[in-house]
Amino acid sequence: MGTAGSEVTYLIAMEKFLASIEKRGYAVAYATLRHREDALDAVQDTMLQLVRHYRDKTEEEWKALFYRILHNKINDTFRKRKLNGALFGWLPQRRRNADDDSSESNDESFDNVPSPHSNTPEASVEQGRQAEALQNAVAQLPRRQREAFVLRCWEGFSTIETANSMGCSEGSVKTHYSRAMERLRTLLKEYQL
Amino acid sequence: MKPNKQRLTGEHLTEEQLATALHSLENNLDSATVRELAERRQIALDAASTPLWQRWILPSGAAFASVLLLAIFLSPLMSSISGFNEDVTSTQLSENIELYEDLEFYSWLANAELNEHG
Numbered sequence: 001m002g003t004a005g006s007e008v009t010y011l012i013a014m015e016k017f018l019a020s021i022e023k024r025g026y027a028v029a030y031a032t033l034r035h036r037e038d039a040l041d042a043v044q045d046t047m048l049q050l051v052r053h054y055r056d057k058t059e060e061e062w063k064a065l066f067y068r069i070l071h072n073k074i075n076d077t078f079r080k081r082k083l084n085g086a087l088f089g090w091l092p093q094r095r096r097n098a099d100d101d102s103s104e105s106n107d108e109s110f111d112n113v114p115s116p117h118s119n120t121p122e123a124s125v126e127q128g129r130q131a132e133a134l135q136n137a138v139a140q141l142p143r144r145q146r147e148a149f150v151l152r153c154w155e156g157f158s159t160i161e162t163a164n165s166m167g168c169s170e171g172s173v174k175t176h177y178s179r180a181m182e183r184l185r186t187l188l189k190e191y192q193l
Numbered sequence: 194m195k196p197n198k199q200r201l202t203g204e205h206l207t208e209e210q211l212a213t214a215l216h217s218l219e220n221n222l223d224s225a226t227v228r229e230l231a232e233r234r235q236i237a238l239d240a241a242s243t244p245l246w247q248r249w250i251l252p253s254g255a256a257f258a259s260v261l262l263l264a265i266f267l268s269p270l271m272s273s274i275s276g277f278n279e280d281v282t283s284t285q286l287s288e289n290i291e292l293y294e295d296l297e298f299y300s301w302l303a304n305a306e307l308n309e310h311g
Contacts, residue, residue: 007242015238022230027219036226044233051241131221134214153208154215185206 010055017062018047025070028150031135032074042073064165067155071147071166137187141180144168148176149184 029039
């Protein structure tokens with residue numbers, strides 16, 4: 001009875017946590033992978049791994065674990081893409097993309113509908129353009145810089161929390177993060193945010 | 194949160210501006226993606242509440258069934274091979290007996306001829 005009760009409590013807490021983080025997790029994965037299905041798969045695999053293998057961890061540790069797993073899944077996807085490219089790179093582009101056609105057409109994961117702050121169609125278009133530019137810029141960051149940037153700027157982790165999640169020293173986090181900011185400033189030079 | 198009214202270029206981008214822009218990405222997800230995320234979350238939670246033995250029963254059952262099928266498929270083949278071996282052995286045995294009998298006959302014949310002439 002006690003075990004069943006704790007199981008229910010765990011599942012409720014985990015569901016609440018996942019519901020609170022899944023959109024951001026997806027946005028991070030999408031900004032990096034630039035493919036809807038790949039991003040959804042990365043988030044689902046992350047959720048599965050978290051709920052299956054980290055039951056013994058406290059709720060305070062879940063967020064750092066979630067991002068650590070997510071970044072690993074994103075890197076796995078990049079590795080798979082690289083391998084596919086090496087194996088099937090000789091195939092004509094049209095054939096290789098045959099499976100992706102359906103998902104490509106749905107790849108507009110981010111609404112370009114006007115937000116509460118943008119009332120005109122021009123503002124809406126501008127917002128869509130900015131979002132696209134921002135995602136492109138994030139996708140261009142090197143892996144460690146991107147991880148540091150996502151955790152520090154997007155998720156608001158402290159330097160020490162980021163270091164724990166990335167498995168490196170605080171000094172490395174500071175270096176990666178400042179380089180990421182510098183690169184983003186360069187990449188987004190022509191845009192107004 | 195205040196709407197981002199400042200129109201600074203990326204060159205002077207502050208962390209706050211960048212964070213605001215990033216958060217607007219996740220807030221502008223389309224409804225299909227939001228729905229799919231919720232479905233995938235449910236799948237993950239269902240998998241978590243499934244006991245370990247239930248997760249393994251299907252793959253182990255499939256493995257057992259394939260081994261059983263292989264055994265059923267191979268058993269007539271094996272028995273026909275062993276039957277063939279048995280046939281070969283019995284044929285060889287009967288041939289050998291005839292040969293021995295013939296040898297005895299020829300040996301007796303030779304002895305009889307020797308005795309006759311001797």
